Amino acid sequence: MAAYETIAFDAAKCTGCGDCMSACAQVKTGSFEHASSRIQILPSANDGFELALCRQCGDPGCVSVCPAAALEKDGTTGVVAWDGTKCVNCLLCTVGCTYAGIAFDARAGHVTKCDLCGGDPACVTACSEGALRHVRSARIYSHYGELEDLFVPGLSGCQGCNTELLIRHVLRAVGPETVVAAPPGCIPGMGTVGYNGKTGTKVPVFHPLLTNTASMLAGVRRTYKRKGRDVTALALAGDGGTADVGFQSLSGAAERGEEILYVCVDNEGYMNTGMQRSGCTPYGAWTSTTPVGERSHGKAQEAKNLPLLMMMHRCAYVATASTAFMEDLYEKLAAAIEAAKHGFAYLHIYSPCTSGWRFPSQANIEVARKAVETGFVALWEYTPASGLRFTRSVDDLRPVDEYLEAVGKYRHLDAAQVAHIQAHLKKDLGLLKELSARGAQADPRALAT
Amino acid sequence: MLQARYLLVGSSHAALEALAAIRMHDAEGSVLLATRDAAPPYSPTVLPYVVSGKSDAERVRLRGARYFEEQKVALRCGSALASLDTAARVARFADGEQVEYERLLLATGASPAIPPIAGLKQVPYHVLRTLEDALRLRAALGSARKAVVLGAGLVGMHAAENLVNAGAETTVVEMQPQVLPGYFDAQAASLIAQAFGQRGARMLCGQAVISAAPRGQGFALKLTGGERVEGELLLVATGVRPAIDYLAGSGVAAERGILVDRRMRTSVANVWAAGDVAQAASFYRDAPVVNGILPNAVEQGRVAGMDMAADPGARDFRGAVPINTYHFFGRQALSVGVDAIEGGETHVQCDEAAGRYRKIVLKDDRLSGIFSIDAPFDPGIMVELVLRRVDLGPVKQAFLDEPRQSARRLMSQLWR
Numbered sequence A: 001m002a003a004y005e006t007i008a009f010d011a012a013k014c015t016g017c018g019d020c021m022s023a024c025a026q027v028k029t030g031s032f033e034h035a036s037s038r039i040q041i042l043p044s045a046n047d048g049f050e051l052a053l054c055r056q057c058g059d060p061g062c063v064s065v066c067p068a069a070a071l072e073k074d075g076t077t078g079v080v081a082w083d084g085t086k087c088v089n090c091l092l093c094t095v096g097c098t099y100a101g102i103a104f105d106a107r108a109g110h111v112t113k114c115d116l117c118g119g120d121p122a123c124v125t126a127c128s129e130g131a132l133r134h135v136r137s138a139r140i141y142s143h144y145g146e147l148e149d150l151f152v153p154g155l156s157g158c159q160g161c162n163t164e165l166l167i168r169h170v171l172r173a174v175g176p177e178t179v180v181a182a183p184p185g186c187i188p189g190m191g192t193v194g195y196n197g198k199t200g201t202k203v204p205v206f207h208p209l210l211t212n213t214a215s216m217l218a219g220v221r222r223t224y225k226r227k228g229r230d231v232t233a234l235a236l237a238g239d240g241g242t243a244d245v246g247f248q249s250l251s252g253a254a255e256r257g258e259e260i261l262y263v264c265v266d267n268e269g270y271m272n273t274g275m276q277r278s279g280c281t282p283y284g285a286w287t288s289t290t291p292v293g294e295r296s297h298g299k300a301q302e303a304k305n306l307p308l309l310m311m312m313h314r315c316a317y318v319a320t321a322s323t324a325f326m327e328d329l330y331e332k333l334a335a336a337i338e339a340a341k342h343g344f345a346y347l348h349i350y351s352p353c354t355s356g357w358r359f360p361s362q363a364n365i366e367v368a369r370k371a372v373e374t375g376f377v378a379l380w381e382y383t384p385a386s387g388l389r390f391t392r393s394v395d396d397l398r399p400v401d402e403y404l405e406a407v408g409k410y411r412h413l414d415a416a417q418v419a420h421i422q423a424h425l426k427k428d429l430g431l432l433k434e435l436s437a438r439g440a441q442a443d444p445r446a447l448a449t
Numbered sequence B: 001m002l003q004a005r006y007l008l009v010g011s012s013h014a015a016l017e018a019l020a021a022i023r024m025h026d027a028e029g030s031v032l033l034a035t036r037d038a039a040p041p042y043s044p045t046v047l048p049y050v051v052s053g054k055s056d057a058e059r060v061r062l063r064g065a066r067y068f069e070e071q072k073v074a075l076r077c078g079s080a081l082a083s084l085d086t087a088a089r090v091a092r093f094a095d096g097e098q099v100e101y102e103r104l105l106l107a108t109g110a111s112p113a114i115p116p117i118a119g120l121k122q123v124p125y126h127v128l129r130t131l132e133d134a135l136r137l138r139a140a141l142g143s144a145r146k147a148v149v150l151g152a153g154l155v156g157m158h159a160a161e162n163l164v165n166a167g168a169e170t171t172v173v174e175m176q177p178q179v180l181p182g183y184f185d186a187q188a189a190s191l192i193a194q195a196f197g198q199r200g201a202r203m204l205c206g207q208a209v210i211s212a213a214p215r216g217q218g219f220a221l222k223l224t225g226g227e228r229v230e231g232e233l234l235l236v237a238t239g240v241r242p243a244i245d246y247l248a249g250s251g252v253a254a255e256r257g258i259l260v261d262r263r264m265r266t267s268v269a270n271v272w273a274a275g276d277v278a279q280a281a282s283f284y285r286d287a288p289v290v291n292g293i294l295p296n297a298v299e300q301g302r303v304a305g306m307d308m309a310a311d312p313g314a315r316d317f318r319g320a321v322p323i324n325t326y327h328f329f330g331r332q333a334l335s336v337g338v339d340a341i342e343g344g345e346t347h348v349q350c351d352e353a354a355g356r357y358r359k360i361v362l363k364d365d366r367l368s369g370i371f372s373i374d375a376p377f378d379p380g381i382m383v384e385l386v387l388r389r390v391d392l393g394p395v396k397q398a399f400l401d402e403p404r405q406s407a408r409r410l411m412s413q414l415w416r
């Protein structure tokens, strides 16, 4: 089934200026009469604003109650379309809708509803407050949903884990001309390398040691290249296998510019073997080897900044990404696939762990989103030609407490530890900002002090 | 003998909605949809517009052949259910076909109820429930100078408007003291009747026909008030009765309709009923009701379909609420809920000159009903406020002043 675009409303950002209604009325009727707008913003009792707008429902009530076959959901665009040549003005559609998404317009003399302006909604363009957003991620899902899923069904990840989503989509984008290396970690643990002599992927997959993922892939890529085949050498590795045990071979391959697409799925620890700390575990976090008790209060050291380390290798492409921002992730994936044809591409994807971080299994994407919105994690990309660039602004961040409170492994933190985290985040962000300001001119080594 | 996991009888709103619900949960189970009508699925509600010519009879079908193909549904049009052997789970059709079913939905709707008027059988008259009826009436529209409509319900009023617009001298005879009884109170009804009067229609409320007789090319009617009315075109729209002739001997219990529980299950295992044919829970009263309106048929069809497919999301029918959206001479009358309710608190606003009317009935600060003429609100939201028994106490004055905006605001908050 296709996924569809939609208009999202953020009531907290709405100022009630009415520009969206003017724009809609203008585009649809030529007047600026708010009464003719298909989006209606209503002042609410508590100084906020409420919305009446067609949701382009998946199973639209207005269509079900239309006696004249004048309403229909378009299977391609998802728009619930109204056909004026069939409508009989019976108003039954207004009974079927509980959002006031279709209503009688006295001026027009018939019911009217939002049609997403054919894919470029005027109300969203007119909204200068960012309260209305045209959410297009559906395009991604529809596009990649059409491509073959190169993992077998029935991978056994923990409940709520985002890694299955992540690897299925990555492999769809990378395509079938691929050899996958999955070193020990959650990804093979959930069945990608297979059981009983059968693989969990529909492309060749192997299970290197933790130490030699990048060097083995370098050989695979070179061998195929010599044979004249353009095969993507793809690593799907955890942060332990990348930052700690596998770092020597990774660093070497990056420095040599091996043509590898290396995806690090960072869940901040050795999660499949009992939630031990890794070099990527942040300061203060509880793990089974950084317990919380009388003397120990979680991890005492800072996390390595692995993506920055990779940037300092001057890789062809380095980026950070999050499953809460899929459009961003897909753009980076496309760039990384391209870059891996001529150099080392490194993609660092933050992956909250439902089992090891102590939060409810349905909250994974929510936690990932909060990490980015509070600046705990920054989304950026780097190429040698243009330097580091933020792909999501870090100017208007939410307080980091919102993130720390959402994750159980930080529940024990005292005020001093939170202050420590805040101070370090500020410093890290400052460094990234400095790098982004200097663009390609930046010499990370000089700034890293 | 044919076999089907799901046998759906009827091809209108209740059956089609049940079909959609079944397919949401069971993509493969065999479905056979059989209907008496020879035409592909259409809605009786669209028929007044077929009569007037606004709707093209070829373009009113609710689903195309491709839909049934895609949904893997075997469609049998022109096949009327004749009898049921519920013990053997076999349905027999008038064309001789037999179907062995696992689950059966009766969504056969209603047929015009012809009142026992002396001499009526000798007089040619029209009814309006099928596409055939509509095309016949449309053909007669051009030549009739004088027309009489019996019954001022939805069907009668829609048809009367068509007749007026076609230039016929039109009389509407209604037994109740007002038009559209059950949907509008006397005051609103009189505003609607006035609009008809202004366009030359005669509205005779509180009168019944005693007898009918042929007269020349047409007919003559004798009314209880003593008056005689003559005409060339007679439309009988005095109400409907459920289409349940096939029930005899089936064991399926029926009163004014087929009795169902809140999952639309009948008294017999593996048989469901929904829509105009069903008598189901009322939102307001203890006794079950037949609520012969389109949104009700859709809602019941959905509940039945989900239950038939054993969808874990299946839910109970929340109870029938009368709803009416009525468009007359370019104006709108809306009604949701009931106004005559014990302990109710009534707020009426009426601008007689402008023809605007609004009535809000609350009980314990919960919405019981809202009715208006040319004062728009969103019926879908109002129904939801009624069904959820939303406490309007905190916003009561705003709601009474500006029900449309207030209700939108409330609903937007409730959804969030």
Ligand SMILES: Cc1cc2nc3c(=O)[nH]c(=O)nc-3n(C[C@H](O)[C@H](O)[C@H](O)COP(=O)(O)OP(=O)(O)OC[C@H]3O[C@@H](n4cnc5c(N)ncnc54)[C@H](O)[C@@H]3O)c2cc1C
Pocket: A090, A092, B009, B010, B011, B012, B013, B014, B015, B034, B035, B036, B037, B043, B044, B045, B046, B047, B048, B079, B080, B081, B082, B107, B108, B109, B110, B128, B129, B154, B155, B158, B243, B246, B274, B275, B276, B277, B292, B293, B294, B295, B297, B323, B324, B325, B326
């Ligand atoms: C002129 C007119 C105007 C209306 N206007 C409105 C309005 O404005 N608003 C509103 O809410 N409602 C209106 N209604 C009522 C509305 O149309 C019905 O409530 C609705 O159609 C009920 O749907 P249903 O599926 O239960 O039954 P129906 O629509 O009656 O459909 C019954 C189906 O069963 C089939 N069938 C009947 N008997 C058999 C049999 N023995 N074997 C096989 N198939 C059989 C029929 O062919 C038909 O397909 C109007 C009705 C009419 C006639």
